[in-house]
Amino acid sequence: MSDNICLSIAMGVKIMTSSDFTGLNTLNTFVNQSRNNLLNYFCKTCFVLGKFNQSTQFYEMLGTCFLIKNNLIATSTHVIGGNTSNLFIFFPEILEINSYQDVSNTECKPIPAEIVSQNPFSDITILKTDISYSGNLIPLGSFDDTSILETLWVFGFPHCVEGRRVFTAQQAELGAKILLSSSNIKSKFGVLNIQSRPGQSGSIVFSPTKNKIVGMLAGAYAIDCGISLGGINPRELNQTTQCISAEYISEMLEE
Structure with missing residues (x-):
């Protein structure tokens, strides 16, 4: 027995056998299948x-x-x-x-x-x-369920308003939680560290750790600068995207 193996045993570290690696491969296969099933759900x-x-x-x-x-x-x-x-x-x-x-x-x-x-x-x-899903729908949550720098998934159709229909999956970190006011009514938003494009408004914002849809993409933070370059407000070209908390969708379903 080599010195390295003797040291590992003395430290209480389990030496992996071929059967252990087989178990890990089976687990990885299960995880990958579960991930793909989840992604297929959003498709x-x-x-x-x-x-x-x-x-x-x-x-x-x-x-x-x-x-x-x-x-x-x-x-x-x-x-x-x-x-x-x-x-x-x-x-x-x-x-x-x-x-x-x-x-x-x-x-x-x-x-x-x-x-x-x-x-x-x-x-x-x-x-x-007139459309339905035969399985269980993923529940709606809230940005209350999330933490700053948590990785969230985004699903939608960027550039569809320009005639490009491509279902696109992205992931981004939650950079901030904010309150935005409309007619003196404040609502919860999350700020994702990602640049969004026309067509993505209405996209799903999903937390894979909570298994909930926590928000809906609203759009890039930008004020009108009075300049348009190819129909684009230059101030939209930033890495911050605002998303409304999904709890407000739940409230509308309860009305």
Whole structure:
């Protein structure tokens, strides 16, 4: 027996055998499968929200939305804007996270959606649509459940307003918890250390440690600087993105 092994035994460190490594490989396989199943869940419950343009006879993408209850979806009110009719969600192009997405595919499967309720203070709209999920839905939580520098996952469709429909998974640290006021009503927000792009409003913000949807992406923090470069406010180009706490979605479901 070598000196190194004798020292390890004397220190109370277990020497790993081939069966131990087999057990670790089995555990890693289980963890990877569970992770992929979770990611696949978001593929099936996160959608593009769009409208049908009567003038052009084409569907246009407005932003991201996601399933919060069977037949009900949530998005940011500013995503809808003045579009109160001819709203649709587009059935997911992929159902598995590791699938390739064909960006040249312009076909879509629209499902009609109608506005059920809106909260102008928290910028949240709930819509009703004919879609459901056969399994258990991931519960809604709050930024109260999270800690600063915790890693959160973001799921949505960046750049969809520019005609690019790509379901995208990202992760970012929670940089701050803030209160924002609208008409003297304060709401809880989380600030993610990530740059967001048009189309991501309404995206899912998920805590993998709490297994809850803790927020919904609202957009980049920026004030109007009076300058537009290619339709972009330069002050939006920063690594801070504001997200409304998901507890306000829960409150609307209880009304």
